[in-house]
Amino acid sequence: CLKEYLRYRRLITSLHGPKSNPFLGNLSDLNCDDATLFTQLRQWAQEYYPAYKISAGLYLCVNIVSPEDFEVHTECVLSESVTSVSNRSTMDSAVQSSKWQTRRKILTPAFHFSILQQFVTIFNNETEHLVEVFRKNCHKPYINVVPYISQFTLSTINETSMGTRLNMDDEEDKTYYSTTHQIGKIFLYRLLRPWFYNNVFFYNLTPVGRKEKKLVNILHHFTSKVIKNKAKNFEEFEVNENEEINYSKRKKLAMLDLLLNAKISDGLIDDKGIEDEVNTFMFEELILQEINQVLNESNSQPSYNELQELKYMERCIKESLRIYPSVPFTARVLEEDILTSNGYTLPKSTIVNIHIFDIHRNPKIWPDPEKFDPDRFLPENCQNRHPFSFVPFSAGPRNCIGQKFAILELKAALCGIIRNFLLEPVDTPENIVLVTDMVLRAENDTVRVKFTPRN
Numbered sequence: 001c002l003k004e005y006l007r008y009r010r011l012i013t014s015l016h017g018p019k020s021n022p023f024l025g026n027l028s029d030l031n032c033d034d035a036t037l038f039t040q041l042r043q044w045a046q047e048y049y050p051a052y053k054i055s056a057g058l059y060l061c062v063n064i065v066s067p068e069d070f071e072v073h074t075e076c077v078l079s080e081s082v083t084s085v086s087n088r089s090t091m092d093s094a095v096q097s098s099k100w101q102t103r104r105k106i107l108t109p110a111f112h113f114s115i116l117q118q119f120v121t122i123f124n125n126e127t128e129h130l131v132e133v134f135r136k137n138c139h140k141p142y143i144n145v146v147p148y149i150s151q152f153t154l155s156t157i158n159e160t161s162m163g164t165r166l167n168m169d170d171e172e173d174k175t176y177y178s179t180t181h182q183i184g185k186i187f188l189y190r191l192l193r194p195w196f197y198n199n200v201f202f203y204n205l206t207p208v209g210r211k212e213k214k215l216v217n218i219l220h221h222f223t224s225k226v227i228k229n230k231a232k233n234f235e236e237f238e239v240n241e242n243e244e245i246n247y248s249k250r251k252k253l254a255m256l257d258l259l260l261n262a263k264i265s266d267g268l269i270d271d272k273g274i275e276d277e278v279n280t281f282m283f284e285e286l287i288l289q290e291i292n293q294v295l296n297e298s299n300s301q302p303s304y305n306e307l308q309e310l311k312y313m314e315r316c317i318k319e320s321l322r323i324y325p326s327v328p329f330t331a332r333v334l335e336e337d338i339l340t341s342n343g344y345t346l347p348k349s350t351i352v353n354i355h356i357f358d359i360h361r362n363p364k365i366w367p368d369p370e371k372f373d374p375d376r377f378l379p380e381n382c383q384n385r386h387p388f389s390f391v392p393f394s395a396g397p398r399n400c401i402g403q404k405f406a407i408l409e410l411k412a413a414l415c416g417i418i419r420n421f422l423l424e425p426v427d428t429p430e431n432i433v434l435v436t437d438m439v440l441r442a443e444n445d446t447v448r449v450k451f452t453p454r455n
């Protein structure tokens, strides 16, 4: 064991990375607020491309920033995920490595297009609820969309996977919703403190460990209740097995007048600024044009096939997921040694973090990376790109099983929102502060948008 450990340490420590203290490693850099940590990781990603090491005391991990190394690593991370190492008490049976392959096989048919077709009705109904909430609030100067969007996604996944609607007036459902948020924070806390990984006994005695236990019990209680109810319904369902499953044209851009006025009268905005603002509108108008074309101007809910036809919208979704990938980092444990593109050997058992966020903003692959340009995803523009340079759903065997589901759900939601409202950003990339979490979040969970109802 000692020989293996020393080899492991020697190989990882030969990799470059930020300066570290011999005893504490990079703990002092990592022990900061979530926003600073996010910026810090991005800075290291640029400085130490394509891969670098960081350490926390005796624990070491390697961060990968290049598509090439990401591709190599995916061949060696089939089973064990960091979630299962660091968080066994939370996610134990669901993610444990030995069971992964069997479970993935069982679950894959649940995402077959014939099943997704049935989910479209749920997506559309949930979208109607969302549009209704926005309509009630659209008289306000802006709406913070984050809580509404996360309730929408949680409600949709609940209904499609477990067959129940979340009801935010119900205390238990409300607690479940807030618990899913809090557990993410605790997971991150533990991920950054590797001495808690294997030390479950000690961790459970800490205040955070005790809180985690309480939250996990709430989640387990909720899901087991839903599963029990579902099991009852399932018997009823079998009896009825033959039953079907129940489940202004272009607006005048008055904004442009305002922008031009602001430029001429007080020089508050320059030509580039106006172009950016108009582009923001144009994307939305082009999406609306496509929706009207595909749905023949009707007000009906879109069908599965119609959603598939919304190609321009799909490019806009992909470009959004490139600039703001919902999962900015993933973490896994290597099962075998790998050789990185710059000639380093990363030994078996290394914890590897993938900077999805930075892969998506690599200027060599994505010129002018901060610019929103859906045409990057035209087939002819994708041809020569490395297949692992766009990875919002990760890649390789452990990629996201729900990616088609997610795109379809996003399309249904956008269809409902854009047909009903004209959107204007209140928060912009310049003032939004991103923070480290399990999923990409803006500081204080706030992204403000102005909603104006369309006639």
Ligand code: HEM
Pocket (backbone or CB within 6 Å): 081, 104, 157, 325, 326, 327, 330, 331, 391, 392, 393, 394, 397, 398, 399, 400, 401, 402, 403, 405, 406
């Ligand atoms: C925009 C939406 C989504 C994004 C960006 C996304 C992204 C990802 C990523 C990056 C992973 C890999 C995580 C890792 O390697 O640690 C993943 C895994 C996974 N995702 Fe998603 N996801 C999305 C929506 C969904 C939805 C809607 C579902 C279910 C309906 C889903 C189910 C899963 C599952 C089950 C896994 C684990 C797969 C496995 O380990 O075999 N995802 N997702």
